[in-house]
Amino acid sequence: MKALRKYLDKIKPNFEEGGKLHWLHSTFDAFETFLFVPNSTSRSGVHIHDARDSKRTMTIVIVALIPALLMGMYSVGLHHYMALGLEASILTKFIYGFLAVLPQIVVSYVVGLGIEFIIAQIRKEEVAEGFLVTGILIPMIVPVDTPLWMIAVATAFAVIFAKEVFGGTGYNIFNVALVTRAFLFFSYPSKMSGDQVWVRTADTFGMGKGTVIDGFSGATPLGQLATTGAGSFGEFTFQGITGQPLSISDMFFGFIPGSIGEVSTFAILLGAALLIMTGVGSWKTMLSVFLGGAVAVVLVNLFAQNAIMEMPVQYHFLLGGFAFGAIFMATDPVTSARTEKGKWIYGFLIGLLAITIRVFNPGYPEGMMLAILFMNAFAPLIDFYVIDGNIKRRLKRAAPSK
Amino acid sequence: MALSSKTKAVLLGPLSKNNPIIVQVLGICSALAVTSKLEPSLVMAIAVTIVTAFANMIISLLRKSIPNRIRIIVQLVVVASLVTIVSEVLKAYSYDVNKQLSVFVGLIVTNCILMGRLEAFALGNGPWPSFLDGIGNGLGYGWILVVVGFFRELLGSGTLMNFQVIPDALYEMGYENNGLMVLAPMALLLVGCIIWIHRANNKELQEKTN
Numbered sequence: 383m384k385a386l387r388k389y390l391d392k393i394k395p396n397f398e399e400g401g402k403l404h405w406l407h408s409t410f411d412a413f414e415t416f417l418f419v420p421n422s423t424s425r426s427g428v429h430i431h432d433a434r435d436s437k438r439t440m441t442i443v444i445v446a447l448i449p450a451l452l453m454g455m456y457s458v459g460l461h462h463y464m465a466l467g468l469e470a471s472i473l474t475k476f477i478y479g480f481l482a483v484l485p486q487i488v489v490s491y492v493v494g495l496g497i498e499f500i501i502a503q504i505r506k507e508e509v510a511e512g513f514l515v516t517g518i519l520i521p522m523i524v525p526v527d528t529p530l531w532m533i534a535v536a537t538a539f540a541v542i543f544a545k546e547v548f549g550g551t552g553y554n555i556f557n558v559a560l561v562t563r564a565f566l567f568f569s570y571p572s573k574m575s576g577d578q579v580w581v582r583t584a585d586t587f588g589m590g591k592g593t594v595i596d597g598f599s600g601a602t603p604l605g606q607l608a609t610t611g612a613g614s615f616g617e618f619t620f621q622g623i624t625g626q627p628l629s630i631s632d633m634f635f636g637f638i639p640g641s642i643g644e645v646s647t648f649a650i651l652l653g654a655a656l657l658i659m660t661g662v663g664s665w666k667t668m669l670s671v672f673l674g675g676a677v678a679v680v681l682v683n684l685f686a687q688n689a690i691m692e693m694p695v696q697y698h699f700l701l702g703g704f705a706f707g708a709i710f711m712a713t714d715p716v717t718s719a720r721t722e723k724g725k726w727i728y729g730f731l732i733g734l735l736a737i738t739i740r741v742f743n744p745g746y747p748e749g750m751m752l753a754i755l756f757m758n759a760f761a762p763l764i765d766f767y768v769i770d771g772n773i774k775r776r777l778k779r780a781a782p783s784k
Numbered sequence: 785m786a787l788s789s790k791t792k793a794v795l796l797g798p799l800s801k802n803n804p805i806i807v808q809v810l811g812i813c814s815a816l817a818v819t820s821k822l823e824p825s826l827v828m829a830i831a832v833t834i835v836t837a838f839a840n841m842i843i844s845l846l847r848k849s850i851p852n853r854i855r856i857i858v859q860l861v862v863v864a865s866l867v868t869i870v871s872e873v874l875k876a877y878s879y880d881v882n883k884q885l886s887v888f889v890g891l892i893v894t895n896c897i898l899m900g901r902l903e904a905f906a907l908g909n910g911p912w913p914s915f916l917d918g919i920g921n922g923l924g925y926g927w928i929l930v931v932v933g934f935f936r937e938l939l940g941s942g943t944l945m946n947f948q949v950i951p952d953a954l955y956e957m958g959y960e961n962n963g964l965m966v967l968a969p970m971a972l973l974l975v976g977c978i979i980w981i982h983r984a985n986n987k988e989l990q991e992k993t994n
């Protein structure tokens with residue numbers, strides 16, 4: 383550590399005003415503050431220093447995402463070997479999944495951070511930490527077979543048009559990871575939905591070669607339900623990729639096809655526990671998303687006319703991106719409502735809208751992405767009225783009626 | 785033909801510093817709607833240029849005899865007749881493009897650029913400068929449409945003027961057309977990008993930040 387510090391101190395003058403590598407100042411600064419705690423603090427005014435700076439917040443979110451990421455990787459390997467009809471150990475399955483997902487993570491980080499570094503350099507600003515979380519979220523919310531160049535294009539699009547044009551980390555209106563997914567969803571629908579993209583059948587770096595067995599179907603449970611001919615939910619059974627029936631516990635632990643992050647509700651809840659315990663994610667937003675979803679499902683169930691309208695509430699929460707969106711996307715501190723009362727309204731409407739889109743629009747079996755993006759746009763409005771109401775209430779209290 | 789500096793400003797100003805779309809932000813509606821392919825964008829650009837130029841000239845000729853209180857009605861009559869002529873010509877000679885443009889040919893009547901030029905320029909200037917002003921504004925509108933149409937067709941459909949330009953080899957390597965390019969939101973983003981580049985190159989267009 384000492385040697386590293388010494389080395390940094392030795393090369394530092396090059397990057398300061400007048401140094402020959404001054405144009406790389408932001409890059410140097412980013413690495414220095416990443417490696418060592420900066421010893422410069424504000425010199426004016428009164429400041430309270432707290433251990434929870436944005437770097438630590440980001441780190442905690444990433445740690446909270448790890449269980450879901452690992453379960454997702456295992457699920458990728460599990461489904462791959464199931465689709466090929468091969469026997470493999472748990473470790474082999476996991477390694478296969480790890481190798482399949484790794485390139486996506488690398489591409490997302492390289493492209494996103496690359497653009498952030500370049501823009502920080504041009505604007506002579508510090509490199510912000512915002513992309514650390516976005517970079518891991520992107521591979522977790524797209525199908526495992528999404529081509530890498532598509533992830534690169536979509537990441538570049540989202541970082542530039544959803545974040546940097548608004549002023550960078552902390553100023554974006556829409557969740558950057560979800561904008562990436564929305565871009566992919568509307569640009570390349572054939573790679574983002576349907577029953578061909580959720581299970582990786584090709585080999586990864588020569589691992590797990592084989593041919594797909596007969597009777598294989600890669601549709602997600604929600605996709606199956608959206609296209610089913612069954613007249614009622616009672617006649618319908620969810621099927622795994624080889625036609626085996628799926629139980630509630632399969633859905634809970636993540637043995638279903640889907641995006642990497644969303645499959646295992648169990649792992650997502652582990653992450654949620656960490657976020658709530660450390661105070662990084664708001665439990666109010668999370669709870670109100672589920673409440674909103676539950677209300678919508680109960681209402682829809684009352685007037686049910688087909689299988690998806692009859693689906694009970696626990697399936698809605700376990701399937702698709704509902705839980706993942708509620709825990710990791712809706713709670714994004716930048717794009718969600720900031721007032722405490724506003725969080726309840728914001729979350730509730732996300733849940734309501736997500737279920738509504740899911741049930742009533744057969745074109746989009748998944749409604750969570752659109753619901754959150756839509757409510758992102760309304761979060762400032764909600765905050766405005768909550769604060770406005772607060773001011774009015776207090777004015778009334780301060781000046782009693784004549 | 786040498787142009788005086790004033791005529792030059794009238795003709796060339798709308799192409800860049802005074803562009804109707806990227807500086808005044810007028811005529812966005814049709815710019816988003818017709819630019820999914822290059823061909824309709826070109827046709828629309830030509831149609832708007834012709835209608836604006838001749839409407840400007842006719843209104844300028846009539847400007848001394850139009851009663852002020854009914855000038856909008858007179859303008860509409862002139863514009864509507866010109867638009868009808870253009871629409872009939874399109875139907876006769878390129879029916880397919882006319883169908884792609886659908887209502888937007890008819891809606892040239894309500895194009896903000898057109899009405900704006902009639903009100904702001906033709907009513908106060910002679911016929912020749914008005915005609916040039918119409919050409920300038922039409923072209924200023926047109927080149928944005930063509931640029932947006934070019935990128936949307938190239939990236940959204942892989943073609944230009946309906947000829948495939950992206951080689952099949954690229955598709956075999958896994959390239960896919962971008963479906964979002966065909967939808968209107970991407971046109972808005974492309975116009976935004978043009979505004980971005982334009983303002984970055986013209987410091988006098990940038991507002992002062994505090």
